[in-house]
Amino acid sequence: MKARPIVWLTWGALIFFMLNLVGIVGAVVTNSFAESWFGTWLPNGYTGKWYGEAWRDYRLLDVLAVTFQVAIAVVVISVLIGVPTAYALARRNFPGKKLLNVLFLLPILMPPMTYGIPLATVLYKFHLAGSMAGVIAANLVPAVPFVVLTMTPFIEQIDTKIESAARMCGANTVAIFTRVLAPLLVPGILAASILVLVRTVGMFELTFLTAGPTSQTLVVSLYEAMSSAGIRPQQMVDSMAVIYTGSMLLLLVIALRFVNPTQLVTRLKDPA
Template identity: 25%
Template sequence: MKLSAVLWALLTGAVLLFLLAPVAVLIFSAFDDGKFFRFPPRGLSLRWFGAALESPEYRSALINSTIIACVSTAISVTAGLMAATGLSRGGLKSRALVELLLLAPLTLPLVVWAIALLQIYARLGISGTFGGLVLAHAVITLPLSVRILLATLAGIDPQMEEAARSLGARPLRAFLRTTFPLALPGVLTAAVFSFLVSFNDVVVTTFIAGARWMTFPVRMYSQLRGQGVDPITLAIGAMIVALILAAVIAGELKFKWSRRL
């Protein structure tokens, strides 16, 4: 084996270790039976997982995060699919400009969007409401949906949809019967990643959400600032990480997500 290949393998392993080490610490610490954060664990126990499922504060925060993420994902994926279809099939002369505007949120810090939305919501009177929070999450997840769906539609031959129209199918029916089934893996990919971005958001939610719609990341952030690391927080974090890893691995094996990003 060449020396360059060995060095590259060592460098890759070091980078992966650096990225995955915090996740491993979180998961192993969640099984510790102590009342405070410590690593490595001195005694293994599932007590904090049971306490996490019984905690009304964390359970309410998880429900809020799930509801908001599901609704905002539905909005962003639907709007993203329509935008991506128009950009890839519409033949717009200003496609580059429109695409740039749709992807603009990816280039700016979330705190900039949060401050701007806070000012707009204050004038509209929807700050701290469910609808305002959902729209804010849809804004930050829409660019990701558009990017994934543009890459998906670029690999689908538009002539199949044109053939369906030539046989008498209406435009919407032709799209749903030909293009949409082929784009379904990309739609699911956009939905999963939009859900994860919305579910894990802290910055925008901290500015926009009120006390009624406190999400799990904000609840955990408040806990860390006020009382330090809570074993219940570690347990819930470990469960979320496990679910995310399972979804990512399954999606990569089934739909090859990495090719659509």
């Protein structure tokens, strides 16, 4: 009974947080549909024209195409590099394993800005910055360790006896990988890929530091649009922000179908 006030306080704070959140999102969405809105409770008319204008003016089709290409490339490459690494790390104990583990942990632990600036410097030196390849390379830096980190526990829980049994039945290494391990790994790979996809689409700093005018992803061109506001009406920037959030929300809903976010850390079975 003593805990009562704390319970109410918790829910109250949560509701206050949610109300503010709804207000924040609502203000942007409302403004993106507003004819004009200045100093009143609600705008004095609604229109959908800003979406069309934003789509044309910011060449969102190109931007979305770039975003899509970068994200897919990052997902594919990070899975191709990360899954074999995770397999070796999960199955073998070898000298220097600790060091390698730390090296794969650091890019996730470091704020992107700290290694992003030296990385951008190196990429500029090799004339990679500003191109799509540079943006993909920069985004791979946190993506590969992320795949390794999520896949290692996943592989650890696959019984090694299955592999041994397959080998006893005459399967060679290639067959073990393609016909035994791959099907078992598909759910994990899918979960890791979707999370990498969400992270890459949302990654601002690294893309911002390395992108050129033709290799901007949606977040970066949204930022550019916002910081050069004043030329174009605010509603256009807002409708672009709504498009960005809409696509992120779609990705996240898909992601939550495949992954239970609370199981990423402990892998403990949640009864719910």
